[in-house]
Amino acid sequence: MDAIKTAGLTKYYGSARGIEDISLTVEQGDLFGFIGPNGAGKSTFIRALLGLVRPSAGRGQILGLDIGTDREKILAKVGYLPSETAFWPGMRVRDILKLSAGLRKKNCAPAADRLCQRLQLDVSRKVEQLSLGSRKKVAIVCALQHEPELLILDEPTGGLDPLMQREFFALLRERNAQGATVFLSSHILSEVQHHCAHAAIIRQGRIVAGGSVEALVRTGAKRVGIRGRADLGDLPGIRDRQVTADGSEFLYSGGMPALLKALTEANVQDLTISEPDLEEVFLHYYEEGSGRR
Amino acid sequence: MTVFRHELRRGLAACFLWTAVTGGLLVLCVGLYPEMKGEMDAAGSLFASMGSFTAAFGMDRLDFGTLIGFYAVECGSILGLGGAFFAALTGVSALAKEERDHTAEFLLTHPLPRARVVSEKLAAVLTQVSAMDLAILALALSAVAQIGERIPWRELLLLHGAYWLLHMELAGVCFGLSAFLRRGGAGLAMGLAGGLYILQLAANMTERTAFLRYFTPFAYCQGADILAAGALDAGLAALGGLVFCAGVATAYGRYCTKDIY
Structure with missing residues (x-):
């Protein structure tokens, strides 16, 4: 069973192009990089996978479940880290984590404690007092605390300092070693080259190259x-x-x-x-x- | 019920504030009644000479010398408008605020159906509006008791019941609008509530504009009509119920298929 499999996935916003005819397969247990500059369609592809936007055409499956009909089952197995993290002002970090766990009907407190310790996140602070990096850490804990089978991470390291980035990727490798699939969308190429086994490059809404990172860099040039x-x-x-x-x-x-x-x-x-x-x-x-x- | 509880917590301060302001004004108004009671004969003839303006507020058919007549005009306007603004604002922001504040992506990538999100948010809106109306009713009853007047239970409950229906209807319509918005709709909500109130004033003024009462929920909250009939206008109230259902159905239909970005 593939972690992600799409066939001809297309999304238009009115007449504006989002993604076009994306056919992509990510195997279970893979650490997959999705590379493209801003506006290439990375986030649209992810939003279509997660049911935030309805595809204009094409099909997709996540962990064998249809993205059109099995949205809730998919989301129960996925941890998603959005590129821009926003929370409700006035809430404390611990309330956000508890809310996220509550929406999943799970007690994630032990896992959340471990993650907060590793990421040095103060759970007593209010979200509006947090720096960009700390808000990103809250989103990381929300994405990881329920121990998902598939992690979908959209520009995950924005705002994290180098030490925290190292800790974050260590976490990802651990989860990957335990069997979780990681889908990492990024425009930071070194991130993908250092951490991912496979990758695809998206350009103007279309996949222009894909395969193992090793093979991609071995282009003949x-x-x-x-x-x-x-x-x-x-x-x-x-x-x-x-x-x-x-x-x-x-x-x-x-x-x-x-x-x-x-x-x-x-x-x-x-x-x-x-x-x-x-x-x-x-x-x-x-x-x-x-x-x- | 996680979303429901979350929404209630988020809306608690606004609900408290609107209840305090509207309820406070209403209590103040009731408190003025003993002072004004003795001057009502003069005031009554003054109001009677104001032509269309008198009719607009239904003052031509109410006895200002009685507590309930005074309450229906003065306090009814405060309760009607204050509650309508709160209901419209709460309804219009319920769904739209998640996109406006960029929290929709976080909320909707958790494993719960969109219809469930809509249901829990709707329940939270209706709970807040009802809580406000109940609290104001309690304040009104205690204010009437405080000035030593006999509580006209049936009339008072009918008036408050009518305004509760009005607030529910406005909240439902604005909730439906909320599903289409990506930014705040506060201006739209205030404009709608205020506009519908003015429409009712216009409907009262002449025979020619009387048909406007079918386009505003304030029509079935007319104190003069309710007190005269001893009941709400069932037809208008049912029409209001239908409009509420249409607003809610629109919210489900739109939000469950809407692109979030």
């Missing part, structure tokens, strides 16, 4: 760094060239013999050839007029 002088202007397959004081760097997706031949004729003092990181892959898919989808 190499990051080439040269120290010295080399005239490679006519060589096909060179992109994103940056000239530095003592050499140049570029992405190369042409044939390796042609590159090596050109380099032997140049005055090269040092050479590095490496895999590009996910950010470069991402930018590659977002290059205007690249023609790739």
Whole structure:
């Protein structure tokens, strides 16, 4: 059984595009990254999965349950962390956590205590006194305290300091090791590259690439760094060239013999050839007029 | 009933404030009666000479010299308008405030059907409005007892019952509107309550505008009619009930299929 499976999921807001024809499968137990810049459709996809918006077309399942008809059953098994966290003013953190548990008809107090300790969250404070990061922590505890089978996290680290981010990802890895599936939507590529096994890239409402993070970064293109002088202007397959004081760097997706031949004729003092990181892959898919989808 | 309890807690301060202000004004008004009782003959002829204005408030058919006649006009307006504003504001914000305050995403990603959320919020609105009306009734009864007048139980209960129905109807209509709103609708609610009150004044003024009484719930709260008939106008009250049901049904229909973003 897949944790998330969609087929042709589409959402329009009137005539405005939300998402188009998204077919995506996330296996149970996976730690999956969903990458795209603001406005690409990440949140719309998540909202459609959780029943907050009704899809214009297509189907979807979460943990084998239909997103159109089994909304409550799905939500009982899902922990959701929204990108923007807002709570009712005047309420204390402990009241928010209790309310969330009450809406789930569960006693989550022991789990909530453990999570609050780990995230150093003061439950006696009122929500309007909390910083952005602390409000995010409240939302994290609400998403995790009922020990869901699937965690859907939309831009989860916004507002968290680096130490807290580390603790948060440690928590996610623990939950993932215990069998929970994690679906992590983010525009922070290093987050996805470091923590996720699989990922998909969304662009203008459509999935443009997907697979294992390892395979995604292995696109055939190499990051080439040269120290010295080399005239490679006519060589096909060179992109994103940056000239530095003592050499140049570029992405190369042409044939390796042609590159090596050109380099032997140049005055090269040092050479590095490496895999590009996910950010470069991402930018590659977002290059205007690249023609790739 | 988690949402219901949550809503009651959130609305407690507003409910207390509106009850205190409306109830306080009503008690003050009742407290003025002994002073004004002796001057009612002069006041009665003054009111009778005010033409359409007298008719608008139903003062041409009420005896100001009696407590219930005085109460129906002076206190009825306070209770009717104060309660109507509170009922309209509470109803119109019930669903819309979650989107306005960006708490809808949190609330609606918990495993409870949207219809359940609507039901519990509606129950909370009706409970708050009813609690306000009950508290004001208690204040009115104690105020009448305090000035040493005999309590006209039947008339007083009829008047308060009519205003309770009016408040329920307005709350139901505004609750229905709330399902369509993404931002606060306070202006809309106040405008609606005030507008319907003015419509009733207009309906009372001439024969030509009398048909307007079918478009305002204040029509079945007319003290002069209720006291004369010894009962509410069943037809108008039933019409009010239908409008309430339509408002509530609209809220369910809209909110259960609405996109939240």
